[in-house]
Amino acid sequence: MRRPDAQAREILALAVPALGALVVEPLFLLTDTAIVGALGTDSLAGLGLASAVLSTLVGLFVVLAYGTTASVARRLGAGDRAGAIGVGLDGTWLALVAGLVVAAVGAASAPTVATVFGAAPGATDEAAVYLGISFLGIPxxxxxxxxxxxxxxxxxxxxxxxxxxxxxxxxxxxxxLLTHGPGPLPGLGIAGSAWGTVVAQLLMATWLVALVVRGAQRYAVPLRPHARGIRLAAVAGVPLLLRTVTLRVALLVTTWVAAGTGGESLAAHQVVFTVWTFGAFALDALAIAAQALTGRNLGAGDAAGARRTTRRMVRWGIGGGVVFGVLLAAGSPWLPALFSDDGTVRAAVTAGLLVVGLTAPLAGYVFVLDGVLIGAGDGRYLAVAGLWALLGYLPLVAVVPLAGLTGTTGLVALWVAFAGGFMAARALTLGLRERSGRWLVLGSD
Known part of the structure; x- marks a missing residue:
């Protein structure tokens, strides 16, 4: 067997740990769900409502990681490690400022936000408690x-x-411990779960910031905030935020349409969406590697290297999608039994998983190119491309309610529209941009 070359080893060295970190993230919510679930239905429902709000915030502000990765990698590629750490500090200061604003607004409005979903009073009260505390951990x-x-x-x-x-x-x-009480001490209920997460977030933030500060001190980079750097980081992040909004809107519309296809198909949609999200995490690890390597290559003025790395990661993305799709198709007859005992739900899940499996190679292509263009700092194009993809998707997904499609037929049509149509629109816009070479902007900025 041929040993992997240096480029392959470099991609794997970035992608494999990134995949591990991506897998750990949803475990936070799964753990809280298991802990809070023992408190009763109202607490579990309240956690579900609060998690929907917090997950949306994290999904929107993930651009802080994407934008910072691209900027830092460019400076690193240009041989300016001090400058790389400097722009990284600017991005971190921006995150702190944005976090303080969101925390202040969110903590004050938590009771109101909890009522938006129209849930039962018990669930709404529990959601308000969880949100009020969790917003303190947003910074x-x-x-x-x-x-x-x-x-x-x-x-x-x-x-x-x-x-x-x-x-x-x-x-x-x-x-x-905080939810159920250590020993004879009384537990705090759902508030204990929220406080546990806040403390864990503070620990992680302190640890990571200490590492960045140590690097700054090593290269004599000032730690104080720079208004211009923070402003530039914010301006650069706006297009990526808009790009992320288009993705979130597409996901929300998909779930909204699924709600009209019937109770069984909505339950099946949740299972299919969960499996699709798991696959997205795996494929997104390559996108993270693409961000780091593309930024570094372009910062170093190596357009040919950026092209070579992109071609290889695109092949790997498509190949990873093929592997995931084959495994999913093979497991589609028995996998639904892990999630439901209802025969109708199982049949709908099987059909939906087959659609996801068939379109997985397309998703792998899209995720990798998305990461490449983020690493290139091509945020403006990504925002415009995301808008066009969303506008193209809305008529496709509207066919489901307009045609009165329900049950398994409605679910299959919905996922053909999303995993096929929406992803195809994204593939077209991203593929054309990659082929044009206009994203190959060299230099440290």
């Missing part, structure tokens, strides 16, 4: 995203994996 959460981006830009994805693993362990222990 730490956003700092973790930005500092993780700094380390990724410096070609280090192993340290974020270690920090995430330790943070997950602390979150599990603290949440359990």
């Amino acid at each position: 730490a959460m956003l700092v973790v995203l930005a500092a993780t981006g700094v380390l990724r830009g410096l070609q280090d994805t192993r340290t974020p994996l270690v920090v995430a693993t330790v943070g997950f362990t602390c979150n599990a222990l603290l949440s359990y």
